[in-house]
Amino acid sequence: MVPVVCTGPVSYTGQEALRRDIENLKAALAGRSVAGAFMPSVAPSGAGLNEHYRTNEEYFAAVGDALRTEYKAIVDAGFLLQIDDPFLSDIYCDERLDAAQRGRKAGLFVESLNHALSGIPEEKVRFHTCYGINEGPRIHDAKLKDVVPHMLRVKARFYSFEGANARHEHEYHVWESVRLPPGKALIPGVITHASNIVEHPELIAERLLRYARIVGGENVIASADCGFSSQACYKTEVHPKVIWEKFKALSEGAALASKQL
DSSP states (O other), rough: OOOOOSSOOOOOOOOOHHHHHHHHHHHTTTTTSSOOOEEEEGGGGSOEEEHHHHHHHHHHHHHHHHHHHHHHHHHHTTTTEEEOOOHHHHHOOTTOOOHHHHHHHHHHHHHHHHTTTTTGGGGGGGEEOOOOOOOOOOTTOOOOHHHHHHHSSOOOSSSEESSSSTTTGGGGGGGTTSSOTTTEEEEEEOOOOSOOOOOHHHHHHHHHHHHHHHOOGGGGGGGEOOTHHHHHHHOOOOOOHHHHHHHHHHHHHHHHHHHHH
């Protein structure tokens, strides 16, 4: 992996690519009945390392100002905006940082993102964080309980995180002690992007019901742990035929959970 480094003033130059992506998604939805659609965009924390601005605070504020162009265009196009921020969880995997350093860095990430979201209604925003895109041991992943206080400070209505990952499935218990603010909703992963096993709809329903019994069924949306190919240059480890079977199971499992609720 080659790190991205800022060596000059930040500005937004992706207008043409953004226009193309918006038009492609609109075309894909044409003539279809859908409850809604979202487009992902990176959080300011994912824009790379600072070697130009005097402080990281100044750097991330500048990145946020630039990214607001993309955020606003997605919302203005009629889509929900999903902020992808695995970098927030990464803080709590970094053994080079002590507790105070982790808290300060997480605070900076959240503040810079909220700055970038200025003027965008919370109900139009989904926030996603996760622990990695590959199939691996995941022994050193962050704990959800450490990330949650920072995640809930993000000005979003929906919060997406991994729940089907075998290292994290038990973490639904976090919501027994952490209060979900009124008007907010959880989007737990109930299928995983890191295995070719297709989850059974009954297991998916069971996973959803665990959350629903704690925070209320109206506050839970079924999802995948992460994108199946979460970088443009990343070759997914799950075969596309299996991905579609997983989505089919996700739909069936969500229907089962709704029926039981």
